Amino acid sequence: MSLLAAIRPDDWNLPLFLHILAAMVLVGALVLVATSLAGAWRGGSAAAVRLGFRSLLIAAIPAWIVLRATAEWLVSEENLDDESPGWVDAGYMISDTSLLLLIAATVCAGLAARRADRGEVQGGGLSRAVVVLVGIALVAYVVAIWAMAAKPS
Amino acid sequence: MYDWLLFLHLLTAFAVAITAVTYSAVALGAPAGGQAVRVADVCWNVGGIGTLVFGIWLALYVDGYEVWDGWILGAIVLWLVATGTGERARTQLAEGAPGMATTHWVRTLAVLGLLVLMVWKPGA
Numbered sequence: 001m002s003l004l005a006a007i008r009p010d011d012w013n014l015p016l017f018l019h020i021l022a023a024m025v026l027v028g029a030l031v032l033v034a035t036s037l038a039g040a041w042r043g044g045s046a047a048a049v050r051l052g053f054r055s056l057l058i059a060a061i062p063a064w065i066v067l068r069a070t071a072e073w074l075v076s077e078e079n080l081d082d083e084s085p086g087w088v089d090a091g092y093m094i095s096d097t098s099l100l101l102l103i104a105a106t107v108c109a110g111l112a113a114r115r116a117d118r119g120e121v122q123g124g125g126l127s128r129a130v131v132v133l134v135g136i137a138l139v140a141y142v143v144a145i146w147a148m149a150a151k152p153s
Numbered sequence: 154m155y156d157w158l159l160f161l162h163l164l165t166a167f168a169v170a171i172t173a174v175t176y177s178a179v180a181l182g183a184p185a186g187g188q189a190v191r192v193a194d195v196c197w198n199v200g201g202i203g204t205l206v207f208g209i210w211l212a213l214y215v216d217g218y219e220v221w222d223g224w225i226l227g228a229i230v231l232w233l234v235a236t237g238t239g240e241r242a243r244t245q246l247a248e249g250a251p252g253m254a255t256t257h258w259v260r261t262l263a264v265l266g267l268l269v270l271m272v273w274k275p276g277a
Contacts, residue, residue, distance in 0.1 A: 010273075017272040024268075027167050028174025031196075035175075035189040047184045055178065142164070149163050150156035 015073040022066035027141055029059035034134045037109065041127040046116035052130060053109040060102055068095055087147045094144040098137045105133040158211050165203025166268075169235075172197040173261050176242060180254035190246065197239055204267075205232055223276045228267055235263035 008016075036052040071091060075081060080088055112126035175193035212218045212225050219225070238260035245253035 013272050017268065020272065021265075021268060024167055024170030025174060028170040028172075031171045031192065032175050032178060032189055035192045036187075039188040045184065048187060048189075051178065051183045051189075059174065145163055145167065146160050149160035 009077075012074060012077050015070045015077060018066060019070035019074060022063045022070060023141070023145075026060055026063035026067055027138065029055045029063060030134045030138055030141075033060065033105070033109070034131050034138070037112070037127040037130050037134075040112075040116075041124060041131070046113075046119075049109070049116040049127065050113045052127070053106070053113040056102065056106040056109050056130075061106065064095070064099060064102060068099075071095065085151070087151045090147040091144055094140045094147075098140055101133045101137045105130045105137075108133070155211075155214060158207055158214060162204060162207035162211055165200045165207060166271075168196040168200030169204060169264060170200075172200065172239070173264050176246075176257045177261065179246065180257050194243055197243070201232075201236055201239070205229075218277065224270050224274050228270045231263045231266045231270065235260050235267065238263065 033052045033055045036048045036055070040046075040048040040052065075084065075088060084092075108126045108129045112124075112130065115126070172193040175189050179190065208225075208228065209220060212220045212222070238256050242253055242256040242260055244250070245256055
């Protein structure tokens, strides 16, 4: 059983590599956003607010796009289009819902960065909102990682 | 058992990725101090130990793998390179020494190499 679990066709390797890489960049960027903005709301610098915003815009959202595109590629390679198992559905549900969280977090972080650039209070409520939104997304991604590893169906 | 080992191996690999992303931001000019780097350093410690322990455990558990398989030995060598350069990058950043960015990119390449080996498993 454990041997079977470790075998997969070579054709799946490239989309799988890109899928995992995008997921890693996405999670890494979101943790960077959370730690930067959590620091900012506790009296950090405007630079930390800008870092959080740029991490979302330049790293997290592009990584989400690659993650989602390679998910489609993998589903197509594995012929799971018609009757997808539960773990695939869970992945879709988590990734699609998390996009809304990422968009909301990016808008809030952008507004916080704009206020910080004008020398106003360092984000405050907006920074907290971003940390909460990103935190929810990260918890969902841990569930997704478990679903992709355990493949319950 | 296999599912949980793979999940924990992946989760600790994601911790390594958190460090790689944070240090990449610093190497590209982001503010170097503060909470983000501290969290990244903790993730590096947890991810480094976790990927090695759960990776070797997986190699012992899965019937088709052996710890002395070429791709696993290659992964251990890359893990050692990543660990060495990661520790050096951390020290260089803390001391404000030059060359942190270069050291970090070498570490990142080693981490990418590890991911390539884990996916393609050449010779398995």
